[in-house]
Amino acid sequence: GAVVSQHPSWVICKxxxxxxxxxxSLDFQATTMFWYRQFPKQSLMLxxxxxxxxxxxxxxGVEKDKFLINHASLTLSTLTVTSAHPEDSSFYICSAxxxxxxxxxxxxxxxxxxxxxx
Amino acid sequence: xxEVEQDPGPFNxxxxxxxxxxxxxxxxxxxxxxxxxxDCRKEPKLLMSVYSSGNEDGRFTAxxxxxxQYISLLIRDSKLSDSxxxxxxxxxxxxxxxxxxxxxxxxxxxxxxx
Numbered sequence: 520g521a522v523v524s525q526h527p528s529w530v531i532c533k534x535x536x537x538x539x540x541x542x543x544s545l546d547f548q549a550t551t552m553f554w555y556r557q558f559p560k561q562s563l564m565l566x567x568x569x570x571x572x573x574x575x576x577x578x579x580g581v582e583k584d585k586f587l588i589n590h591a592s593l594t595l596s597t598l599t600v601t602s603a604h605p606e607d608s609s610f611y612i613c614s615a616x617x618x619x620x621x622x623x624x625x626x627x628x629x630x631x632x633x634x635x636x637x
Numbered sequence: 638x639x640e641v642e643q644d645p646g647p648f649n650x651x652x653x654x655x656x657x658x659x660x661x662x663x664x665x666x667x668x669x670x671x672x673x674x675x676d677c678r679k680e681p682k683l684l685m686s687v688y689s690s691g692n693e694d695g696r697f698t699a700x701x702x703x704x705x706q707y708i709s710l711l712i713r714d715s716k717l718s719d720s721x722x723x724x725x726x727x728x729x730x731x732x733x734x735x736x737x738x739x740x741x742x743x744x745x746x747x748x749x750x751x
Contacts, residue, residue, distance in 0.1 A: 551737055562641075562724070562743040563681065612680050616737055625671070626739060628680040 522546050523615050525629030532603055533637055539599045540632045542613030548593035549615035553626060554586070557610045569596045603636040610634075638663055641742035643725050648747045650715045657711040658745045660725030667740075669728035670701055672710050674721045675744060681724055684710075715749045722746045 522545040532538050542552055551570050555563040567577045567588050575588035587599040596615075600607055610633050614626035643660040650656040662670075670687035685692065687699040687708050698711040708727075712719055722744035729738040 553738070560743075562741040564741075565738060568738065610678070625683065625686070628682065631680045633678070 521617060521627040523549075523613065523627045523629040525613055525632055527632055528630060529633040529635075531635045531637065534604050535602055537599055537601045538603055538634060539597055540611055540613070540634075542596045542598070542615070542629050544594045544615040544617075544627075547615075547617045549596075549617060550593065551616045552590060552596040553614045553616070554588060554596075554598050555612045555614065557612060557631075563612065566598075600634065603634070605636045608634055608636045639742075640664060640729075640740045641725055641727050643742035643745045645743060646746040646748075648745065650712075650719075650747060650749050652715055652717060652749055652751055654715050655711065655713050656715060656747060657709060658723070658747075659707045659709045660742050660745070661705075661707045662725075662727045662740075663706070664727065664730055664740075665703075665706060666730035667727045668730060670699075670708050671726040671739075672697075672699055672708075673724040673726055673741075675724055676721050681726075681741075684723070712747070715747075717749050717751065720747060720749045 524543045526541045554566045557563045566581045567575045569575045569588050569590040571590045571593050577583045590596040612631040613629045640663050672684040673681040674684045675681045685694045687701045691700040696713045700709045724744045725742035727740050
């Protein structure tokens with residue numbers, strides 16, 4: 520149980536284009552989903568917290584107009600990187616928290632999306 | 638100071654040996670602690686939660702020392718498949734916007750050699 524999928528697993532795009540990444544909880548309802556970014560040899564950095572039916576909250580330094588998050592249902596959250604630039608190239612990982620069972624702080628991670636902006 | 642600090646390693650461990658490493662955390666209000674494992678270019682996977690009394694899961698033993706604010710992980714009888722980066726994870730706490738959030742260390746790399 521507690522499977523999270525992410526799509527696409529990798530994407531290469533041209534500078535200036537927008538990229539949408541989907542995160543789905545497959546066998547549980549995710550009251551909260553989190554979006555992280557990880558650069559090589561660095562730790563996961565939380566970008567934003569996504570609660571179903573409400574606006575996402577962004578961490579300090581993360582531009583909400585550049586990283587659009589939509590959490591339309593209890594099983595789906597999307598991150599859109601708008602007007603992507605090479606410095607946005609990174610490993611984007613979502614996680615989902617199952618608030619209905621188990622340890623409420625446990626997060627289950629999607630397989631990640633490797634974004635390369637040319 | 639980083640909120641969660643780990644020795645980056647690498648810890649080079651002969652197969653079958655024991656390896657142990659710590660992480661320290663700065664927020665004394667944190668209540669939840671985890672070890673995650675991350676393989677190269679993959680997502681983190683939960684290895685184990687860390688409980689106050691310490692806990693063991695097969696060859697893995699985790700300990701928590703609240704007074705000194707550190708968490709340890711010990712791996713016995715290391716297997717080649719244990720080669721990975723081990724992430725120390727602590728829940729954020731103490732502010733109204735920290736609920737449910739996790740703070741990740743940069744990871745400790747373990748390399749098990751034949």
